[in-house]
Amino acid sequence: MSSRSAWRALHYSAKRRAFQSPAPYRCFSCARRAQEQPKSEHERMTHFGFSNVPESEKESRVGAVFSSVAASYDRMNDLMSLGVHRLWKDHFVRSLNPGSALPARDCDTPNQQGGGWTILDIAGGTGDIAFRMLDHATNINHDLETRVTISDINGDMLAEGRKRSLDTPYYNTRRLSFVEANAEHMPHIASESVDLYTVVFGIRNFTDKQAALNEAFRVLKPGGVFACMEFSKVDNPLFDAVYKRWNFSAIPLIGQVVAGDRDSYQYLVESIERFPSQEEFRDMIQTAGFMIPGRGFENLTGGIAAIHKGIKPIVKA
Numbered sequence: 018m019s020s021r022s023a024w025r026a027l028h029y030s031a032k033r034r035a036f037q038s039p040a041p042y043r044c045f046s047c048a049r050r051a052q053e054q055p056k057s058e059h060e061r062m063t064h065f066g067f068s069n070v071p072e073s074e075k076e077s078r079v080g081a082v083f084s085s086v087a088a089s090y091d092r093m094n095d096l097m098s099l100g101v102h103r104l105w106k107d108h109f110v111r112s113l114n115p116g117s118a119l120p121a122r123d124c125d126t127p128n129q130q131g132g133g134w135t136i137l138d139i140a141g142g143t144g145d146i147a148f149r150m151l152d153h154a155t156n157i158n159h160d161l162e163t164r165v166t167i168s169d170i171n172g173d174m175l176a177e178g179r180k181r182s183l184d185t186p187y188y189n190t191r192r193l194s195f196v197e198a199n200a201e202h203m204p205h206i207a208s209e210s211v212d213l214y215t216v217v218f219g220i221r222n223f224t225d226k227q228a229a230l231n232e233a234f235r236v237l238k239p240g241g242v243f244a245c246m247e248f249s250k251v252d253n254p255l256f257d258a259v260y261k262r263w264n265f266s267a268i269p270l271i272g273q274v275v276a277g278d279r280d281s282y283q284y285l286v287e288s289i290e291r292f293p294s295q296e297e298f299r300d301m302i303q304t305a306g307f308m309i310p311g312r313g314f315e316n317l318t319g320g321i322a323a324i325h326k327g328i329k330p331i332v333k334a
C-alpha cells in the first residue's frame with residue numbers, strides 16, 4: 018500500500034470511528050431512570066448526579082452511596098486526588114486557626130468564656146477535618162478546651178470516624194463527640210451555641226442546601242464563622258478539559274478496581290458537576306444571612322475546590 022493510500026485508510030477509519038455512535042455511556046443515574054418519576058404531580062424534583070429524582074428519594078440514595086464507600090473512603094480520597102485533598106484540608110484548617118483566642122461574647126455561658134471553641138463539623142464522615150482541628154488547637158494554640166462534634170447523616174461513615182478516633186488522643190474525651198443527624202434540620206443543636214461550623218465536601222450531597230445554610234446560621238453564635246470547602250468550577254478551559262477527563266474516566270475506574278463500586282464514584286463526579294459555581298454558592302450563603310468577607314471564596318488548584326466563608330453578624334442592641 019502506498020503511503021498515500023495508507024494515510025487515506027487511516028484517515029477514513031478514524032472518521033468512521035468519529036461518526037459511530039459512542040459506546041453507551043454508563044451513567045449511574047441513567048440506570049435508575051425508570052424510577053425517576055414524581056410520586057405525585059406536586060412532588061418536587063432534585064438532582065442526584067445527572068438524574069432528576071423526587072426530593073423524598075435523594076436522601077436514601079445518597080445514604081446508599083456513602084454506606085457503600087465508607088470502608089474505602091479515606092484510601093479512595095488519596096487515590097482520586099493524588100493526595101492533594103490532604104493539602105487542601107491542612108490549608109482549610111490553618112486558615113481557621115481553631116483554638117486561638119476568641120473575643121468574649123454576650124451569648125457565652127460562664128464556662129464557655131475563655132474555654133476554647135465549640136466546633137460543629139457537619140458531614141464530618143470519617144473525621145478528617147475534626148482530627149485536624151483538634152490537633153491544630155492543641156499543638157499550635159496550646160488549647161486543650163476546644164471541642165468538635167462530628168455530625169453526619171450516615172451511621173456507616175460515623176462508624177469509620179469512631180474507629181479512626183481510637184488512634185487519637187481525643188478518643189473518649191469531652192473534646193470529641195459524634196452525632197447522627199441531617200444537616201438540614203438539627204433541632205437537637207441549640208441556637209447560637211457554636212463558634213465555628215464547618216462542612217467539607219459534604220454540602221453538594223444535601224437535598225436542600227439552602228435549608229442547611231439556614232440551619233448553620235441559626236446554630237452559630239453572633240460573630241461565629243461558617244466555613245465550607247467543596248468541589249467547584251475550574252476557571253481555565255484547558256485545565257478544565259483535562260480535569261473533567263480525569264474525573265469521568267479515571268475516578269469511576271479507580272472506584273471499580275479499588276472499592277469494587279463504580280456506580281457510587283460515578284455519582285460522586287456527577288454531583289461535582291451539578292454543584293453551583295463559586296459566585297452562586299456565595300450568594301446562597303449571603304441569602305442565609307451571613308456577612309461575606311472580601312469576594313467570599315478562595316479557589317484551590319485552579320478552582321477544583323473552593324473555600325467559602327461567612328460570618329454571622331453581631332447585632333448591636
Ligand SMILES: C[S@@+](CC[C@H](N)C(=O)[O-])C[C@H]1O[C@@H](n2cnc3c(N)ncnc32)[C@H](O)[C@@H]1O
Nearest residue numbers: 083140141142169170171174199200217219222
Ligand atoms: C464526601 S463525604 C465528606 C466527609 C468529610 N467531611 C471529608 O471531607 O472527608 C460527604 C459526607 O456527607 C454526608 N452527608 C450527606 N448528606 C448529608 C446530610 N443531609 N446531612 C449530613 N451529612 C450528610 C455523607 O454521609 C458523607 O459522610
